[in-house]
Amino acid sequence: MALVALAPVLITALLILYVHARHRGRVAGVRESGIPSFQHTSGVKTMSEIMSFLRTVPFSASVPTVVATAAYGLMDSVSCLLGNLRATAGLIFPYPSVFEPLVVESHDGTPVCGLLALQPGNADGPALIVVHGLFSSKNSQVVQALALRAFYDWGFHVFAMDLRNFGDSSRFSEAPTSWGYRESQDVLAVAEYLSNTHRVSTVGACGISMGASSVLLAASRCRLDGPLSGGVIALNGYSDAERMVERACTLSDRSAESIFRWFVFRFLLSLKTLAGGPRYFADLRSYTREISSQYYEVSEKELYTRGSPVGAVGNVEVPCLVIHALDDFMVPVDEAYELLAAAVNNPMVEALIVPTGGHALYHMSSPSWFHKTLQAFFTYWAEFGPSGSDWTGPPTDSMDTFGNSNN
Numbered sequence: 001m002a003l004v005a006l007a008p009v010l011i012t013a014l015l016i017l018y019v020h021a022r023h024r025g026r027v028a029g030v031r032e033s034g035i036p037s038f039q040h041t042s043g044v045k046t047m048s049e050i051m052s053f054l055r056t057v058p059f060s061a062s063v064p065t066v067v068a069t070a071a072y073g074l075m076d077s078v079s080c081l082l083g084n085l086r087a088t089a090g091l092i093f094p095y096p097s098v099f100e101p102l103v104v105e106s107h108d109g110t111p112v113c114g115l116l117a118l119q120p121g122n123a124d125g126p127a128l129i130v131v132h133g134l135f136s137s138k139n140s141q142v143v144q145a146l147a148l149r150a151f152y153d154w155g156f157h158v159f160a161m162d163l164r165n166f167g168d169s170s171r172f173s174e175a176p177t178s179w180g181y182r183e184s185q186d187v188l189a190v191a192e193y194l195s196n197t198h199r200v201s202t203v204g205a206c207g208i209s210m211g212a213s214s215v216l217l218a219a220s221r222c223r224l225d226g227p228l229s230g231g232v233i234a235l236n237g238y239s240d241a242e243r244m245v246e247r248a249c250t251l252s253d254r255s256a257e258s259i260f261r262w263f264v265f266r267f268l269l270s271l272k273t274l275a276g277g278p279r280y281f282a283d284l285r286s287y288t289r290e291i292s293s294q295y296y297e298v299s300e301k302e303l304y305t306r307g308s309p310v311g312a313v314g315n316v317e318v319p320c321l322v323i324h325a326l327d328d329f330m331v332p333v334d335e336a337y338e339l340l341a342a343a344v345n346n347p348m349v350e351a352l353i354v355p356t357g358g359h360a361l362y363h364m365s366s367p368s369w370f371h372k373t374l375q376a377f378f379t380y381w382a383e384f385g386p387s388g389s390d391w392t393g394p395p396t397d398s399m400d401t402f403g404n405s406n407n
Helices: 002-023 047-054 065-083 141-152 167-171 183-195 210-220 241-249 256-276 284-296 300-306 334-342 367-381
Strands: 100-105 111-117 125-131 157-162 200-208 232-235 320-325 349-354
Touching: 047 349, 047 367, 065 141, 100 183, 111 141, 111 167, 111 183, 125 141, 125 183, 125 210, 141 157, 141 200, 141 367, 157 167, 157 183, 183 200, 183 210, 200 210, 200 367, 210 232, 210 320, 232 367, 241 256, 241 284, 241 300, 256 284, 284 300, 320 334, 334 349
Parallel strands: 125 157, 125 200, 200 232, 232 320, 320 349
Antiparallel strands: 100 111, 111 157
């Protein structure tokens, strides 16, 4: 019993050691091969061209969804629990020291925290924003793994961000969760900051769950040449925020999946509000009605509407890719189908619906397909400067994983 109870802690320690060993001495800026050089036969980049390639990437699941879900729970449970408390946010899965802390002011003045890593050299290059989901943070192992891969293997500048009310951002503001309404402004503010940063050519964003819906809403406010011209990928996001809250709060049946979903959301909200206030809540509907809508001075219905990308995807001008699994029991695939229906006349919105992967667990169940798909999409829309670099300094990651005070 003791071993079972300590398993998440032991696994967390092993993962921290793995990150430390995996990236010790690595130099950023060398991109992985295997992505074709597109000729842009039409003269411009198009969604149809990149989608024709992405649909040829073979999908195969090496790990069953139930195993991937259990493994994710063991890996990220400690980080999730500590990340929901202001005093302990960011203690688990610290980043290499090349990732430096940055605070960006969102459109409503809310400070948004994150870690920014810039590639060495003076050549212009693309940036990628990695956005976590509900009750998570940039220090989630899933988010960190994607951020490190994009930085070290794909050659991107990377910003791993904490949405308002989570992670380090919760230390500096009382702003509550708004289901993507204000979170989309957080993403857009970061994208605008990066697009005005020296050596950043284009900015893309990858969001998970609520983060996925947030990046879709942010994309809907951008023109083609705007701050998210580097493309957006939404992993298992919802189309209707109110429906998702209702689903999370309701025991629709007595299935194990329904009970698990209901328990997880009540437990995490209880933990967060007990520890950080403003007062105890266990029901997301009550929290939204009594805290979020009051704080943002909008009706509950309006807050849900503004946090629902279904009404916005039809107007998206930047490239957007929706990825969803048929067996996602947290956010059912019907949400993705509804997004596609709303964007049926928009050539900038496409989707990949895959057989398995659970709730955005592709990095575990189908890592080869997942990484190649994301790298190809973001590399296609990116703008890289000359491959040569005049960087002559030491390797960028003389990192001290365990003593990184920036986290």
